[in-house]
Amino acid sequence: MSKAVERDLLALAGLAVSGLALASVMSARTPQPRLAPPRRAIAARRDGGARPVTVSAARKLNTAAGTLAVSVLADSTVEHYRGSFKNKAMYAPLIVSALTLATSLHGTADMRPFAHKARDATYLLAAATGLLGTGFHLYNIGKKVGGFCWQNLFYGAPIGAPMAILLSGLLGFCSERVRETDGPRRRPEIFRLPAGRAIAAVVGAGLLGTSGEAGLLHFRGAYHNPFMMVPVTLPPVGAALLMSAASGRRGPEHRLTRWWMRLLALMGFAGVGFHAYGVSRNMGGWRNWSQNILNGPPLPAPPSFAGLALAGLAALGLMREHPDA
Incomplete structure (x- = not known):
């Protein structure tokens, strides 16, 4: 079997695993009825009379925040390990993203219609870590020879990476x-x-x-694979649809926007398969995984799109149930 065929089979296997993971998640989740089940309704009345739809939307946002936290935890672990943790502050995003993930899991399982002070504190810490991390990355690029040039933007600390933990904290706080x-x-x-x-x-x-971050790094890769255009074209359309929904009239269903968010979630999971294929194309392929994972396309990066898409679906669901929200 030729090496080209092996690479194609490996890429297809990665995509299949990603698709199966997404299918299992989607099939495990049944559509939420407009009327809450009796047990949830009784629990809601007992806890203070809050509408179950707000708790459901909050739990979906917790899931979105957790998805972003997983992406940050894995990505920052790989990238900062590659940087040998030269600055001790490079441990901060690992610790904070792990705390944010645990907090999000707690919030996803919590059926009570009350805010939690510990969760609030963790989410605010995550947002602050994202802001400080962005400052550190900007400083790292600016101090290099040539300052903010293309070379340093391509190979220096990624500017947009810390914003993922900031978004995780913001969504969790919301x-x-x-x-x-x-x-x-x-x-x-x-x-x-x-x-x-x-x-x-x-x-x-x-x-x-x-x-924008994906566009910069894919530009560095010269868009040698046409699929590298997907994360540069589909998300801006989704952003425009969400902005339109946020500024539009009350009460519409926003069906196109919902389906576009589902498409972005699929794109985020499938992107892991494409990046796995990119790792396999480096010298030694997966047999040399300890080096190629560090130097190949980042495997944990694409799920950040899925996390944002899940948050978009939660926002649209809240707007549907509360037309004035």
């Missing part, structure tokens, strides 16, 4: 604000803004930033 909505008639709000529209705007901005 989930707690949605969860603590009081009473069935009060609209979910974040800093007195309608929660659904505010989250849609945040996710739209995040999609644009993540797509």
